[in-house]
Amino acid sequence: MDIESGRVIICGAGPGGSALALVLASRGVPVTLLERHDDFTREFRGEWLNLSGRRALEQMGLGAALASVPTLAPSGATVFVNGRELFTMHAGDPDDEQDHLLVSQPALLAEIVREAAAYPNFTFVPQTTVRGVIRDRDRVVGVSATHRGERITYSGDLVVAADGRSSVLRRASGLQISADHGGGYDMIWFKAPPPADVDPRVGYQFLQRNGTAFTHPHPDGVHQYGWAFAKGRSAELRRDGGIAWLDAMCSHVPGNFADHLRAIGNGIDAAFFKIVSHHLADWYVPGLLIIGDAAHPMSAVGGQGINMALRDAVVVANLLGPLLLKGEPNLAIIDAAARAVATERVPEIARIQALQERGSKVLNLETKSAQFMMERVLPLLGKRAAPLLARGVGTTREFTVGVTDVKLAF
């Protein structure tokens, strides 16, 4: 089946794709949003929302949507180094430079799409997996997809790839990625209750050489756990019916956490993530614009990726929104504006990815200076070392509010 979608086809209803769809649709641009999943109830990779992302949502008119979904501000974080508890930072401490919130991403995405659906020029098509692009000579003019086993093509003036870190559309574009800033780690990621003897409102950071672990509360009432392990160990960690990782991770957390996780054992539904972090230098080939993780997959450090994807959406709306509202769009002008998206966004993405890489080295005590700071200075200074740790990990103003000035003007 061939569907003439009109103006914009957005592929992927993650934070980047759904927010962009809402802004464009609310201003009158015809938008079709394609998503491979049926709904948003799946597991997500991290749900920290920083001030930079919250401001983007508010500018898009999504402040009320954010207020209506489950969120949580952890009341602090307890830091352990090499198994020894050092201090707890409390939210609101004078040293607490962070201003972030955990948000239930499934609820937020569902709310964004629900708001977009109020506009007659918006179409959401779930259960639709995009397979590739359709070209007319050198220009992308649509995508091919499958919907419940049926092959469908969608054509439009502009295709936006917001299909995440394994983007099929990025591969189809032929655009080249920069060097990988992901460091030498992959990650195990799961939700489970906290041990009964710890404060459930607080997060826990277990810092040690080559493999930091953490847990923090989540709006749905459980804790989010993560453990970074050296790349190349996935196969070994999946042995023993898939839970060899449990013993390995338990050697990186204090005894009460280890006992608790072992007791849950097989009941833990753990996901293995390859940590990748890189970006495209150009985000556009004629007719196809790539944004969010599809253009710049982000690592977990500092909870930045959702925020960066939302800020991409703001810039795309500013540069392309007014052009897409015009009756018969001038494709040459659209091309120039779409190319300018990367020019505006790459400086922030490159800086944040470099900070994430540096943060990963500190969290995993990889460098001599990180080992000195964590193993010698922190135990001496205790809580007074918190700002030093925050700066080392990169949780500075840049992680909180972003690097460049991003404001919705469309």
Ligand SMILES: Cc1cc2nc3c(=O)[nH]c(=O)nc-3n(C[C@H](O)[C@H](O)[C@H](O)COP(=O)(O)OP(=O)(O)OC[C@H]3O[C@@H](n4cnc5c(N)ncnc54)[C@H](O)[C@@H]3O)c2cc1C
């Ligand atoms: C372990 C880990 C933890 C993280 N923690 C955080 C955090 O706490 N805070 C934070 O801000 N960032 C975090 N990140 C990064 C964050 O997950 C991403 O940067 C962010 O989700 C990117 O948003 P996006 O909209 O670009 O893509 P995604 O959120 O990946 O959304 C892409 C969408 O496209 C859909 N899709 C994919 N392929 C197709 C297809 N072929 N056809 C149709 N639809 C398709 C997917 O189903 C999905 O809905 C973390 C990353 C990792 C690896």
